[in-house]
Amino acid sequence: xxxxxxxxxxxxxxxxxxxxxxxxxxxxxxxxxxxxxxxxxxxxxxxxxxxxxxxxxxxxxxxxxxxxxxxxxxxxxxxxxxxxxxxxxxxxxxxxxxxxxxxxxxxxxxxxxxxxxxxxxxxxxxxxxxxxxxxxxxxxxxxxxxxxxxxxxxxxxxxxxxxxxxxxxxxxxxxxxxxxxxxxxxxxxxxxxxxxxxxxxxxxxxxxxxxxxxxxxxxxxxxxxxxxxxxxxxxxxxxxxxxxxxxxxxxxxxxxxxxxxxxxxxxxxxxxxxxxxxxxxxxxxxxxxxxxxxxxxxxxxxxxxxxxxxxxxxxxxxxxxxxxxxxxxxxxxxxxxxxxxxxxxxxxxxxxxxxxxxxxxxxxxxxxxxxxxxxxxxxxxxxxxxxxxxxxxxxxxxxxxxxx
Numbered sequence: 001x002x003x004x005x006x007x008x009x010x011x012x013x014x015x016x017x018x019x020x021x022x023x024x025x026x027x028x029x030x031x032x033x034x035x036x037x038x039x040x041x042x043x044x045x046x047x048x049x050x051x052x053x054x055x056x057x058x059x060x061x062x063x064x065x066x067x068x069x070x071x072x073x074x075x076x077x078x079x080x081x082x083x084x085x086x087x088x089x090x091x092x093x094x095x096x097x098x099x100x101x102x103x104x105x106x107x108x109x110x111x112x113x114x115x116x117x118x119x120x121x122x123x124x125x126x127x128x129x130x131x132x133x134x135x136x137x138x139x140x141x142x143x144x145x146x147x148x149x150x151x152x153x154x155x156x157x158x159x160x161x162x163x164x165x166x167x168x169x170x171x172x173x174x175x176x177x178x179x180x181x182x183x184x185x186x187x188x189x190x191x192x193x194x195x196x197x198x199x200x201x202x203x204x205x206x207x208x209x210x211x212x213x214x215x216x217x218x219x220x221x222x223x224x225x226x227x228x229x230x231x232x233x234x235x236x237x238x239x240x241x242x243x244x245x246x247x248x249x250x251x252x253x254x255x256x257x258x259x260x261x262x263x264x265x266x267x268x269x270x271x272x273x274x275x276x277x278x279x280x281x282x283x284x285x286x287x288x289x290x291x292x293x294x295x296x297x298x299x300x301x302x303x304x305x306x307x308x309x310x311x312x313x314x315x316x317x318x319x320x321x322x323x324x325x326x327x328x329x330x331x332x333x334x335x336x337x338x339x340x341x342x343x344x345x346x347x348x349x350x351x352x353x354x355x356x357x358x359x360x361x362x363x364x365x366x367x368x369x370x371x372x373x374x375x376x377x378x379x380x381x382x383x384x385x386x387x388x389x390x391x392x393x394x395x396x397x398x399x400x401x402x403x404x
Contacts, residue, residue, distance in 0.1 A: 002167040003125070004029060007039040007135065007157035011174035012231035013077050014044035016084075022172075022231060023084035026130055030090060035125045037164065039135045039157040040081055042073025060317060063108035067137075067147045071096075074134035074153070081132050092130040095120065097156065100131075101163075102138035104146045107287050111146035112214075113138060113155065116163040133160065151212025158215045162222040169224055171211065172231035177238030178203070178210050181255040185392050186399045192253065193236075196243035199253045202347040202381045216240065243349055251350040251357060252402040257395045258343040259388060261291070262313045263373070266323070268304040268333035276307065278330055279323070286322045288315045291343070292376045292385065307332075308374065310385060313339055341373065342391035345383040346398060358382050364401035370394045 006026070013019050022038075029036050050069050054061045078094035085092035101118045104111035124131045135153025139145050148155050154171060161169035178200065181189040195203075197220035204213035210228055219226055219240065229237025269275060276295070283290055291310045298305050311319060316337050323335050344365075351357050361382055365372060370393070374385035386394055 001033045001035065003035045003037070003164060005037045005039065005157055005161035005164065005166040005169045007153055007169075007171045008041065008081075008231055009153065009171075009173045010041040010044035010046070012172050013040050013081065016080070018231075019077075019080050019084045020087075022081060023088060023090070025231070026085065027088055027090045030130060036130045037121060037125070037160060037166070038081065038130060038132045039153055039160060040074060040077045040132060041135050041153040042070075043077055046073040046076070060321070064144070067108045067111075067145050070147050071134070071137045071145050074136050078132045078134045085130055085132075090130060091128055092132055093124050094132045094134070095124075096134045097137035098139035098143075098145065100133045100160070102156065102159070103141060104138040104148070106140045106142075106144065106146065109147055110149040110287055111138060111140075113148070113159050113218075114141075116159055118160065118163050121160070121164065149212070149214070151215070154212040154215035155218060158219045158222075158224050158226065161226070162218070162224050166224075169219075169226040170237075171226055171228045173210060173228065174230065174232065175210065175228075176230045176233070176235050177228050178240075178254070180253070180403045181395060181399045182257065185257065185395050186255070188404050189399065190403070192238050194239045194241060195253060196349055197240060198243060198380055199347050199349055200240045202345070202378070203254050203256050211240075250348060251354045252346050252348040253350075254347050255395055255399045255403065256345045256347065257391050258345070259391060260313050261310050261341055261343045261385070262316045262337060262339040263308055263310050263341050263385065264316070264319055264323070265306055265308040265336040265338070266332045266334070267306050267336060269307050270331045271298045271303050271305040275330055278326065279307065280309075282322050282326050283319060286318060288319050288322070292374050292383070294374050304333075310341070310343065310374070340388045341385050342388045342394075343383055343385055344391065344394050344398065345381055346402065347381050349380050351380050351382075360401055361398055364397045365394055368393055368397035370397070 082092040082094040103114045121131050135156040137147050177191045179189040183189045201216040204211040204216050225241045227237045293309045296306045370390045372384045376383045
């Protein structure tokens with residue numbers, strides 16, 4: 001008998017028929033004698049609808065109340081999934097994240113899991129139930145509901161698999177696995193049979209929608225091997241695991257385009273020690289994640305410079321609000337926000353042992369007529385900021401250069 005943790009994304013539970021299909025799949029595993037813990041997301045489109053309603057009431061709602069609101073999406077799905085299992089005579093119990101023992105810090109909308117005490121989950125499993133847990137949510141030690149950020153159901157599943165010492169963790173989504181690029185953008189993209197934690201972590205952090213980056217980080221830290229596969233068929237998926245020697249023979253594992261990025265430029269910033277620290281401390285204190293940062297040379301004898309940085313689009317309004325508060329203190333002249341950008345990245349552990357990768361990427365972009373605004377690199381990644389309108393042709397050009 002195995003203990004299996006399964007996660008089903010929003011598309012997989014997007015309507016009553018899909019929920020019934022999930023129930024049938026779960027019942028099949030349970031019929032083999034396995035214990036099953038199911039983590040579900042909100043039904044496809046529900047979270048976006050709730051956010052839209054909230055912003056119609058207030059442009060910048062309280063993050064505490066947003067957590068209260070958004071947590072209801074997953075709670076709807078766990079109840080419906082339990083009902084679908086009951087309908088086919090499978091005993092099942094639904095639990096909120098808090099009831100499943102998931103304790104987080106107090107950072108609303110982007111909470112981090114502090115610990116999991118899955119006593120109730122074990123108790124229900126031992127009584128013969130399928131346990132269905134609401135993804136994306138937990139509670140603080142004081143009992144306040146929190147959410148884990150976009151894609152947080154992945155993190156819930158991985159963390160529960162680690163806490164329960166599950167034999168297998170499966171992440172079910174609407175794609176067959178991890179591809180060399182988004183097949184909707186690049187028809188020639190291929191499914192990967194396996195990928196390393198580091199490569200998956202980079203792709204997840206760079207806009208690949210298959211997995212949330214923090215969940216991959218958690219899996220690597222606790223050694224949770226997991227499989228990304230489709231809930232719509234029985235095809236084998238992609239195994240995400242520790243890096244092996246033969247993985248370095250492939251220079252580039254995948255290409256990713258993140259359309260959810262924005263760029264903020266602070267114009268005429270005083271070029272003196274401590275200014276950048278003050279700016280990014282204010283941003284960091286507001287729980288806004290910054291990715292690329294570029295500072296230009298000083299403007300002649302004026303002693304001023306421009307600082308540009310990228311962040312997630314949903315954080316732009318919040319960032320402007322924070323920066324407006326310190327504008328007079330810091331002394332910059334203008335805040336310029338650009339939401340029409342994309343971040344194009346290539347990832348591969350093979351980059352550690354191969355030269356000329358950046359030059360090949362830049363040449364492919366040049367031949368496609370794509371201008372580069374910003375560049376960022378790591379040991380296994382190169383990212384560039386480009387115009388969003390050029391994102392798709394740029395992705396195809398880079399994929400063709402390395403992977404076709």
